[in-house]
Amino acid sequence: MRVTRKYLLDMFKKEWRQYYRTFELNEKLYLHYKGFEKLENMHLFPDLKCLYFEGNGMSVISGLETNTEMMSLMLQENLIRKMEGFHTMSQLRTLNLSDNCIFKIEGLENCSLLISLYIKKNRLGSKPLNESDDNLCFNALAGLLEAPSIETLDMSNNWIADPTVV
Numbered sequence: 569m570r571v572t573r574k575y576l577l578d579m580f581k582k583e584w585r586q587y588y589r590t591f592e593l594n595e596k597l598y599l600h601y602k603g604f605e606k607l608e609n610m611h612l613f614p615d616l617k618c619l620y621f622e623g624n625g626m627s628v629i630s631g632l633e634t635n636t637e638m639m640s641l642m643l644q645e646n647l648i649r650k651m652e653g654f655h656t657m658s659q660l661r662t663l664n665l666s667d668n669c670i671f672k673i674e675g676l677e678n679c680s681l682l683i684s685l686y687i688k689k690n691r692l693g694s695k696p697l698n699e700s701d702d703n704l705c706f707n708a709l710a711g712l713l714e715a716p717s718i719e720t721l722d723m724s725n726n727w728i729a730d731p732t733v734v
Protein backbone atom coordinates (compact mmCIF):
# COMPACT_ATOMS: atom_id res chain seq x y z
CA MET A 569 0.00 0.00 0.00
CA ARG A 570 1.18 3.48 -0.88
CA VAL A 571 -0.25 6.93 -0.19
CA THR A 572 -0.62 7.82 -3.86
CA ARG A 573 -2.60 10.68 -5.32
CA LYS A 574 -5.11 8.15 -6.68
CA TYR A 575 -5.46 6.48 -3.28
CA LEU A 576 -6.18 9.86 -1.67
CA LEU A 577 -8.74 10.82 -4.32
CA ASP A 578 -10.50 7.48 -3.92
CA MET A 579 -10.52 7.93 -0.16
CA PHE A 580 -12.00 11.43 -0.52
CA LYS A 581 -14.70 10.09 -2.79
CA LYS A 582 -15.54 7.24 -0.43
CA GLU A 583 -15.45 9.43 2.69
CA TRP A 584 -17.14 12.40 1.04
CA ARG A 585 -18.66 13.67 4.30
CA GLN A 586 -15.29 13.89 5.98
CA TYR A 587 -12.98 15.29 3.30
CA TYR A 588 -12.87 18.00 0.66
CA ARG A 589 -11.91 16.76 -2.80
CA THR A 590 -9.51 19.67 -3.12
CA PHE A 591 -6.33 18.53 -1.35
CA GLU A 592 -5.38 21.96 -0.01
CA LEU A 593 -8.63 22.39 1.92
CA ASN A 594 -8.15 19.35 4.15
CA GLU A 595 -6.65 20.10 7.55
CA LYS A 596 -7.03 16.61 9.02
CA LEU A 597 -6.18 13.19 7.56
CA TYR A 598 -6.98 9.73 8.87
CA LEU A 599 -4.50 7.27 7.38
CA HIS A 600 -4.31 4.89 10.34
CA TYR A 601 -4.15 1.09 10.22
CA LYS A 602 -3.69 0.84 6.45
CA GLY A 603 -0.30 -0.89 6.22
CA PHE A 604 1.59 2.09 4.76
CA GLU A 605 5.37 1.91 5.08
CA LYS A 606 6.01 5.60 4.48
CA LEU A 607 4.33 8.97 4.15
CA GLU A 608 4.01 10.23 0.61
CA ASN A 609 2.30 13.16 -1.11
CA MET A 610 1.89 15.17 2.07
CA HIS A 611 3.03 18.23 0.11
CA LEU A 612 -0.50 18.24 -1.35
CA PHE A 613 -1.75 19.33 2.10
CA PRO A 614 0.10 22.59 2.94
CA ASP A 615 -2.35 23.49 5.72
CA LEU A 616 -2.50 20.03 7.31
CA LYS A 617 -2.91 20.43 11.06
CA CYS A 618 -3.64 16.90 12.26
CA LEU A 619 -2.43 13.56 10.92
CA TYR A 620 -3.45 10.14 12.22
CA PHE A 621 -0.90 7.66 10.88
CA GLU A 622 -0.83 5.10 13.68
CA GLY A 623 -0.77 1.36 13.22
CA ASN A 624 1.20 1.36 9.97
CA GLY A 625 4.65 0.01 9.10
CA MET A 626 6.59 3.30 8.96
CA SER A 627 10.19 3.04 10.16
CA VAL A 628 11.48 6.53 9.25
CA ILE A 629 9.68 9.81 9.86
CA SER A 630 9.93 11.68 6.56
CA GLY A 631 7.68 13.34 4.02
CA LEU A 632 6.30 16.00 6.35
CA GLU A 633 8.77 18.80 5.59
CA THR A 634 6.16 20.97 3.86
CA ASN A 635 3.55 20.55 6.59
CA THR A 636 4.60 23.55 8.66
CA GLU A 637 1.11 24.03 10.16
CA MET A 638 1.05 20.59 11.82
CA MET A 639 -0.34 20.78 15.34
CA SER A 640 -1.12 17.16 16.18
CA LEU A 641 0.82 14.16 14.90
CA MET A 642 -0.20 10.61 15.79
CA LEU A 643 2.51 8.10 14.84
CA GLN A 644 2.04 5.47 17.53
CA GLU A 645 2.21 1.75 16.76
CA ASN A 646 4.72 1.98 13.92
CA LEU A 647 8.34 0.79 13.61
CA ILE A 648 10.07 4.15 14.15
CA ARG A 649 13.60 3.92 15.58
CA LYS A 650 14.63 7.58 15.57
CA MET A 651 12.88 10.86 16.32
CA GLU A 652 13.50 13.05 13.29
CA GLY A 653 11.72 15.17 10.70
CA PHE A 654 10.22 17.70 13.10
CA HIS A 655 12.48 20.63 12.18
CA THR A 656 9.75 22.45 10.19
CA MET A 657 6.96 21.81 12.71
CA SER A 658 7.13 24.92 14.88
CA GLN A 659 3.34 24.75 15.48
CA LEU A 660 3.38 21.16 16.78
CA ARG A 661 1.53 20.81 20.09
CA THR A 662 0.82 17.08 20.45
CA LEU A 663 3.12 14.26 19.38
CA ASN A 664 2.33 10.59 19.97
CA LEU A 665 5.19 8.16 19.32
CA SER A 666 4.08 5.40 21.71
CA ASP A 667 4.62 1.74 20.82
CA ASN A 668 7.59 2.24 18.51
CA CYS A 669 11.29 1.32 18.74
CA ILE A 670 12.77 4.69 19.79
CA PHE A 671 16.00 4.66 21.83
CA LYS A 672 16.26 8.34 22.71
CA ILE A 673 14.29 11.58 22.69
CA GLU A 674 15.73 14.02 20.16
CA GLY A 675 14.90 16.37 17.28
CA LEU A 676 12.48 18.61 19.18
CA GLU A 677 14.54 21.81 19.17
CA ASN A 678 12.16 23.62 16.77
CA CYS A 679 8.99 22.44 18.50
CA SER A 680 8.75 25.36 20.91
CA LEU A 681 4.96 24.99 21.35
CA LEU A 682 4.96 21.24 22.08
CA ILE A 683 2.68 20.62 25.06
CA SER A 684 2.09 16.85 25.02
CA LEU A 685 4.58 14.09 24.24
CA TYR A 686 3.50 10.47 24.44
CA ILE A 687 6.43 8.10 24.06
CA LYS A 688 5.45 5.11 26.20
CA LYS A 689 6.35 1.53 25.28
CA ASN A 690 9.54 2.32 23.38
CA ARG A 691 13.18 1.45 24.06
CA LEU A 692 14.25 4.56 25.93
CA GLY A 693 17.23 3.70 28.12
CA SER A 694 18.14 0.46 26.36
CA LYS A 695 21.27 0.07 24.30
CA PRO A 696 21.10 -0.05 20.50
CA LEU A 697 23.35 -2.75 19.08
CA ASN A 698 25.81 -0.22 17.66
CA GLU A 699 26.18 1.96 20.78
CA SER A 700 28.47 1.62 23.79
CA ASP A 701 27.34 4.53 25.99
CA ASP A 702 27.32 4.07 29.78
CA ASN A 703 24.94 7.00 30.46
CA LEU A 704 22.09 5.55 28.43
CA CYS A 705 19.23 6.71 30.64
CA PHE A 706 20.45 10.30 30.83
CA ASN A 707 21.26 10.47 27.12
CA ALA A 708 17.92 8.91 26.22
CA LEU A 709 16.06 11.74 27.96
CA ALA A 710 18.39 14.69 27.27
CA GLY A 711 16.28 15.71 24.28
CA LEU A 712 13.51 16.74 26.66
CA LEU A 713 15.59 19.81 27.48
CA GLU A 714 15.04 20.97 23.87
CA ALA A 715 11.28 21.26 24.50
CA PRO A 716 10.73 23.06 27.83
CA SER A 717 7.06 23.77 26.97
CA ILE A 718 6.03 20.13 27.52
CA GLU A 719 3.31 19.88 30.16
CA THR A 720 2.16 16.29 29.59
CA LEU A 721 4.75 13.55 29.24
CA ASP A 722 4.04 9.82 29.19
CA MET A 723 7.17 7.70 28.94
CA SER A 724 5.97 4.71 30.93
CA ASN A 725 7.01 1.17 30.05
CA ASN A 726 10.49 1.99 28.77
CA TRP A 727 13.91 0.79 29.91
CA ILE A 728 14.65 3.57 32.41
CA ALA A 729 15.70 1.88 35.63
CA ASP A 730 17.12 4.81 37.60
CA PRO A 731 14.34 7.15 38.83
CA THR A 732 16.87 9.89 39.64
CA VAL A 733 17.49 10.37 35.93
CA VAL A 734 13.95 11.62 35.50
